[in-house]
Each structure stands twice: as C-alpha cells, then as structure tokens.
Amino acid sequence: MSDKEITDLIDKELKEKTLGVTEQYLKIHSPVYLDGKLKIERIDREKENGIVIAYLPVDGEVFFFKVYIDTHNKEIFNINTEPYNRVYFRASSETLSLAELKSMCNLIATDGRNKGDLKGITKKAEYKYSYVTYLPNPEPDDFSCKLKKLLDYLEQDKEGIKWFVEEANGYIQVAMNIHNANGMIGGPSINRETIKRMSDLGLGIDFDLYLEGKSFLDDVL
Known part of the structure; x- marks a missing residue:
C-alpha cells in the first residue's frame, strides 16, 4: 500500500468509526489535521506479515495514536496509543x-x-x-x-x-x-x-x- 492509500484508509476509519475503539478514543482526543489533511508522523513498514503501523500526532498532546493495518487485506484491525x-x-x-x-x-x-x-x-x-x-x-x-x-x-x-x-x-x-x-x-x-x-x-x-x-x-x- 502506498502512503496515500494508508492515509485515505485511516481518514475513512476516523470518519466512519467502524471499530469501537476508534469512537472510544475520538471521544476524548483528536488527531491533528493540517490544512484539512490528516497528519501522519511516521509509517512503520519494518514489521512482518504485511503489517504496517501508522503513528498519528494527538492534538495538544505528545503521545501518538497507533494504527495497525493489514496491507494484504487493506484493512485497519486495531487502534491504540503509543507513548x-x-x-x-x-x-x-x-x-x-x-x-x-x-x-x-x-x-x-x-x-x-x-x-x-x-x-x-x-x-x-x-x-x-x-x-x-x-x-x-x-x-x-x-x-x-x-x-x-x-x-x-x-x-x-x-x-x-x-x-x-x-x-x-x-x-x-x-x-x-x-x-x-x-x-x-x-x-x-x-x-x-x-x-x-x-x-x-x-x-x-x-x-x-x-x-x-x-x-x-x-x-x-
């Protein structure tokens, strides 16, 4: 998956909140948008089995949202935070x-x-x-x-x-x-x-x- 595909996939999940944990996190914190575009600090492609992890800055905080993506199925399967x-x-x-x-x-x-x-x-x-x-x-x-x-x-x-x-x-x-x-x-x-x-x-x-x-x-x- 390209960086754009990953960004678009995450942006869609943040809007549709198909995962319960997405809604749970967004009730208390928000990701950072610059000029209307979602900011991703890093896309980690060093994992195995087609797993990619994206790190998103949290508005007003120093920790990150951590989004897990299965690139084979092109789907997000978990979201949590990373210190x-x-x-x-x-x-x-x-x-x-x-x-x-x-x-x-x-x-x-x-x-x-x-x-x-x-x-x-x-x-x-x-x-x-x-x-x-x-x-x-x-x-x-x-x-x-x-x-x-x-x-x-x-x-x-x-x-x-x-x-x-x-x-x-x-x-x-x-x-x-x-x-x-x-x-x-x-x-x-x-x-x-x-x-x-x-x-x-x-x-x-x-x-x-x-x-x-x-x-x-x-x-x-």
Whole structure:
C-alpha cells in the first residue's frame, strides 16, 4: 500500500468509526489535521506479515495514536496509543568539556552542553557539568524497537561507550509520556538478549514515566 492509500484508509476509519475503539478514543482526543489533511508522523513498514503501523500526532498532546493495518487485506484491525518515547545514551563530567567528551567516542552526538552553559529559558542557572547525548532513533516507535536501535548504534563503538560508562557516568536514559487511558499504564519490558547486550557494554538504564492526556473515565464523569 502506498502512503496515500494508508492515509485515505485511516481518514475513512476516523470518519466512519467502524471499530469501537476508534469512537472510544475520538471521544476524548483528536488527531491533528493540517490544512484539512490528516497528519501522519511516521509509517512503520519494518514489521512482518504485511503489517504496517501508522503513528498519528494527538492534538495538544505528545503521545501518538497507533494504527495497525493489514496491507494484504487493506484493512485497519486495531487502534491504540503509543507513548512519546525517548531512549538515548547520556554521559556527563564535571571536569571534561563537551568537546572532550565528544572526542572520546566515534559516534555523532545528538546534543550536549558545556559546564557553565546557562540553563533553560530564564538562563539564570549554570550547568555544573558537561554532558553529551546520543539519540539515533527520534521518530515515533515502541520502547523495545528504540532500545534495540540504540544498542545497534552504540555497539558501533564499544570501546568508546565503555569509556563513557567507566569515566563519565554513561548510561541509557528512557523518558516516556504515556496516555493515561484507564489508569493501567503497564510498563516497558526488556528481554534476556537485550539485557545481555547492555551488560556487555556495562550499561545501566534509568526510566522517567509521565502520564498525559484525558482518561476514558473523563468521558463518563
């Protein structure tokens, strides 16, 4: 299916609400339209068996509608939400500059700050350390895929990452903005293979979880 066919199929479902879950979600949240056209942030074609997943921004929120499509039958078979997931590697130092941190690894940094740089919008406080981050997979995706792709990236320079871990507090940071649909948010899981890959690099992992949006209960209160 082409991107246009997928967009048209989703647009039709949002209007006709043939799935009960579609109506349930649209009672509390809306997708984003630009100039009257449905916005799709990403179409994931990496799944097997002809399954495609489309990620739609939610108006006024940071999480996404997640639409599952069977391209063989050209039909939508499920809709739910996907958190806004950020899964990245972070290292920091109170003595090294940002340039020095970057030089310790062959990978290309996504972001970073120098010790002494001013923080935030107000610019009234200084960073007391330098830090560098690596985020190779910024597009919408589920946690497991993001963690796998991050490890794929980090393993391109194992020695550099191990240096960060030992000398610059290197670790994996996860931030998830999760739709509070019914109060049962679940949680991320990490399989044994991924744990071993992290262990081989000496990596720890830290989670920040945030609840966002309206609950289904808001519609009945």
